[in-house]
Amino acid sequence: MSGHLNAHGITHLRHVDLAVPDFAVQRSFYTDTWGLTEVGTDGGLSYLAAEGSPEQYVVRLRQDADKRLDLIAFGAESEAAVDALAQRLEGLGDRLVSAPGPLQTAGGGYGLRVFDVDGRTVEISTGVATRTHRPVEEGEAVPVRLSHAVINSDDIDRTRAWYTEHLGFMLSDTLASPHMGQMMHFLRCNDWHHSLAIARGPHVSVHHVSFEMRGLDEYMRGTGRVMRAGIKKVWGPGRHLAGNNTFSYFLDPSGNTMEYTTELERLETDEWHPSIYDISDPMTQDQWGTSDPMSELIARESFNDVDRGLFVAPPV
Numbered sequence: 001m002s003g004h005l006n007a008h009g010i011t012h013l014r015h016v017d018l019a020v021p022d023f024a025v026q027r028s029f030y031t032d033t034w035g036l037t038e039v040g041t042d043g044g045l046s047y048l049a050a051e052g053s054p055e056q057y058v059v060r061l062r063q064d065a066d067k068r069l070d071l072i073a074f075g076a077e078s079e080a081a082v083d084a085l086a087q088r089l090e091g092l093g094d095r096l097v098s099a100p101g102p103l104q105t106a107g108g109g110y111g112l113r114v115f116d117v118d119g120r121t122v123e124i125s126t127g128v129a130t131r132t133h134r135p136v137e138e139g140e141a142v143p144v145r146l147s148h149a150v151i152n153s154d155d156i157d158r159t160r161a162w163y164t165e166h167l168g169f170m171l172s173d174t175l176a177s178p179h180m181g182q183m184m185h186f187l188r189c190n191d192w193h194h195s196l197a198i199a200r201g202p203h204v205s206v207h208h209v210s211f212e213m214r215g216l217d218e219y220m221r222g223t224g225r226v227m228r229a230g231i232k233k234v235w236g237p238g239r240h241l242a243g244n245n246t247f248s249y250f251l252d253p254s255g256n257t258m259e260y261t262t263e264l265e266r267l268e269t270d271e272w273h274p275s276i277y278d279i280s281d282p283m284t285q286d287q288w289g290t291s292d293p294m295s296e297l298i299a300r301e302s303f304n305d306v307d308r309g310l311f312v313a314p315p316v
Contacts, residue, residue: 006189007168008088009081010074010124013195015058016149016209017070019309020254023063029253030059033229034211035142035222039131040106045316047106050211052144054130056107059146059209062316067254068309069206070316071113071121072149072196074167074189075128079110082126085167086112092166097121097313103128105316117162118153118204119310124167136214141222143211147245147261148194150184150208152201152303159198160185169196172267173242174276175284183279186242193243193265205304208249208257212264216246219262223248226260234301238291241284242277247291249302257302 020026027046030036036048036059044063049055062070076082079100086100089112097113103125111125136144153159163169169187172194176182186194199207213219223237226248234257236248245264252258277284285294292298 006170008085009077010085010167010169010189011077012075012190013146013149014055014073014075014123014125014128015060015146016072016206017060017062017314018206018254018256019062019064019066019068019070019314021063021065021067022254023061025253026061029231030061033226033231034252034258035225049131049133050143050145051140052133052136052214053146054133055146056128056131058143058211060105062314066308067305068307068312068314069120069151070309070314071123072151073111073123073125074195076111076124076126078126082110082112082124085124086114089114089166094166095311107131113313115311116159116166118151118159119312120151120204120307121309121314122167136218138214139218139221140214141218141225142213143222143260144214145212147210147212147259147264148192148196149206149210150197150199150302152199152203152205152207154201154203156182156185156198156200160187163187163196163198170272171274172272173274175242175279176276177279179280182276188267191266193245193267199302201303203303203306204310205307206256207302207304208259210247210259210261213260213262215262219246219248219260222260226250235294235298236291237288238286239288241287242275244287251301255304257304
């Protein structure tokens with residue numbers, strides 16, 4: 001089997017769905033400042049697409065009294081793959097939130113939802129209609145596509161084991177500290193270095209959601225635009241060692257961390273051997289040396305609030 005291909009037919013990260021109390025403020029942040037395009041609304045829902053991506057939407061916002069992660073959605077190669085995965089997950093004792101069937105969300109399709117080991121809702125879907133997208137132009141500082149999602153867990157090995165054993169994700173690399181042990185696992189479902197990563201935090205929550213920009217110039221222009229808009233920058237600009245991608249992290253109005261990135265590594269070879277990178281080495285965090293050194297203060301910004309939606313299916 002190729003090291004790039006997921007054993008259970010999971011193809012890519014589709015979208016991350018967030019519930020927020022300050023819906024209007026968030027909606028305006030994502031469209032006016034962050035550069036996503038609203039492609040549909042439905043009551044207290046906003047569907048936000050990335051200009052360069054064929055996905056119907058990459059972020060869904062939902063108005064709710066509680067701030068939570070509604071779900072993380074991944075693509076699958078076929079209805080048969082979704083059905084087989086449902087059978088596998090039930091056999092492993094997982095709780096399906098919804099059995100395989102037609103999706104009621106934008107773009108339709110066929111999918112299942114399951115609680116992961118920490119209680120997040122994960123959707124696996126196929127046959128979702130694509131949207132007409134376009135090449136992002138030179139100098140245009142808007143997200144091309146969703147790059148990856150990072151989640152906080154108070155037991156990153158258990159969470160990693162669930163995603164590798166139950167969904168067939170593969171470990172790409174790990175970040176570790178001499179004093180604190182393993183701090184982050186990077187997981188892939190295709191040839192991108194990671195579509196999902198699991199960060200060590202005090203509780204289960206969203207760590208950050210990352211958006212791929214067209215190139216370095218567009219990444220820097222976007223970073224500058226968000227800074228000028230007065231949005232709190234958490235960390236960056238810099239360039240990580242694991243994944244070799246650039247990073248600029250900002251706090252959205254409800255305290256979720258959002259990242260602009262570009263040039264995330266694609267794994268050329270199937271014989272990929274995961275490395276453990278020492279985060280006490282400044283080169284691990286930032287090869288350029290342009291960002292502030294990683295500190296407990298910076299790390300704490302991405303701990304986020306305790307997720308209120310664990311083991312509770314989102315209403316939509």
